[in-house]
Amino acid sequence: MDSVQEAVQRISNSLSRLSAHLEEHLVTYARLYAASLLIFVLVYQLLMPIVKGDTDMWYHLNGGRYFWETGVVPITPFFSFIDQDREWINYFWGFQALIYKIHQWFGYQGLVITRALLVVSMLFFVVRFLVEDVKHYRNLILFLILTSAFVIFLESRGFQLRPHLVSYLMISVFLFILELRPKWIPVLPLLTAIWVNIHGVEWVVGGLICGAYFIEHIATKDNRSHFMENRPKLFPYWLLLCGAATLINPHNIAILASSFKTPELTTQFINELMPLNTEILHTLTLNDFILLPTEGLTIISFIALFATLKLALMRSLRISHLVLLIGGAYLLTRGTRLAWEWSLLILPMVSAWSRTFKWKVDIPGRGHLALSVILAISIVPFTSFGSKIDLSRTYPFDDSGLPTGITQFLSDYGAKGNIIIPPSDAGHIQWMLYPDVLIHSDMEYPPFNEIDFIEVSTAFNSKESLSRTLQAYKIDFIAAPNYHTPFAEIIKATPEYTPVFIGDEYILYANRQFQTEMVDEYTIEIINPYNLTDNSIDNNKAIEALSSIADRHPGIFRTHHALARLLLIEKRYKEALSVTSTMIKRFPDNPNSHFFHGNALENTERCSEAIKHYEHAKKDADETSSRYINKHIGSCHYVLQDFTAAYGYLNEAMRPFNSNEPIENLYQLAFTGLIMGETMQARAVIYSILKKAPDDKANIRRQAEDLLRKIDEGRFEVGLLDWLGQLSD
16 A cells, blocks of 8 residues: 555656646747647648649649740630630739649649648747747646647648638738737738739738738827837838738739629538538537547637637727727628638737636646646647548549549540530649630639529539520530439430540530540440449440440549449459459559459459458448448358357447348358357347248258257257368258
């Protein structure tokens, strides 16, 4: 007992020394923590490839290419066939020009690095704001909470390389200079000129920031206020120069209209412009030390509300902070995407309040308590980002979800004309195929509007709308999402359009009149493009058609997947092995490649090899798929007479009293369960087999009856050789 007390005391003393050491070097450790977190985010960002969220980045690349090739800022939809004479305010032309050159020189790896630097630079200034206020334990705990919430929330918009990342960086830099380094203010007009040419639509936010500090400076008569001490004499004039610098852009004063040109109805169909779900602001859960971005926003919202009330009661709410708060709150009502701007605009106020944060109660041993809280909170950002790391994606560019099959097909063919495709993916089409193939519209609003969106979206959902659109524009190609099965009936009203290509994401139709040679050579017959394993079509005919398509277009996973399935259904296992071997070579990261190869091996009595591929397929499988794969692994171990392993997999994977479980697997579970001594479970499973075994499974029914008889007679406890004899029956 004494030794236990001594051990506890030693631990307590160690914690006390650690606590005292930490408090003595509080700011140093806060900075080290911030640095380590930013390095971690940088590594995470660099490991994450360019992926599809939307296809905006690619229309920016196309705009940049147009600028460098023509020397003209693109102010018309040059890539569209519906109205190339429209003019609009291209407020992100500088971003387009910049990322095109980066891509031209360094490829997608350069874009990954650019995205990472923009995100981490922005987070650096945010964290730098917060670390200024660490003076005591109370501030350190609050610093960790705020850092976790802000970093996790702000980084969540960092997976796409778009001009909003530059705006976030500029907002954080402007606030950092105006709050903490006012002597640096002469640099702000230059930054304004850069900002307005890269993402000019956000001039309103820049104007709000400069206006807030200008009003405060003019209204604050007491120049002895602490926040006025380091401001240069020309402070307000530099702010006015920022306003003048806004006009240094190709559109001059017209840029001021850019923030008000977005069609009002776009909030109906662009997710990020839809109103913010207010439930997010007051819903918080924390599972396994993982904080979601929405929960980070919840924490920021709670703290912002409390900070506002507290500073107001203390009569310490600064004019600039109040203006930023009100302006940010208004932005928050204008769409979900502006929540990130709002979170940055309230940062100065939250930072000011954190300096006043105090414990109300003197808790005995609070040093130990504070240390425990600090350690717990400090790991949250690391576990949260760590949980999102996915090394299975192709690096540095993963084209999953993009219409790359269509673009490759049209490019290889040398096609020319125009195409209708949903606007969400049209950005990638214009990047890959301009100037040979023009699109209807993408997600740029303006130059496009809600009428354009209605025209193209209804064309995929109405025979009448499709017919009128095709008559109006004389379309060469239609790209229909392969999951949108109603279009199979809609397109029948316009028989001149024939499916010529099946991609992983889209089915491409070509106009027989305008693309006669392509239609004659590539028309897809026999198979259903929307359901490649349609059971209304003879499997062997479908296999022949799919084999031809797979040979002609070897980079499409969907056709290989369907071909492998049909070959396995038809028990043409040697042919299936050839197809699945090709799938593993061409699509090594797709778990289905390994699953189907394992299935073909299992059916050719090569279970040892099959197990390896099944295990590989499980790496990226969800819970339901893992259970299904485990049944196959269990069956393979059963065939190999490794009954211990077989029972482990089958028992974990199966729901024996579910009517959908295969009779063969149920028998294997009962048999191996008996070997493992699970007699009660085995008896129940056998009863289940006897109740639902269909007539064509009479052999398994007889085996189950025989097994049950042996259990009832007490003869199941026999040697392994007898069981193997039962298995061979």
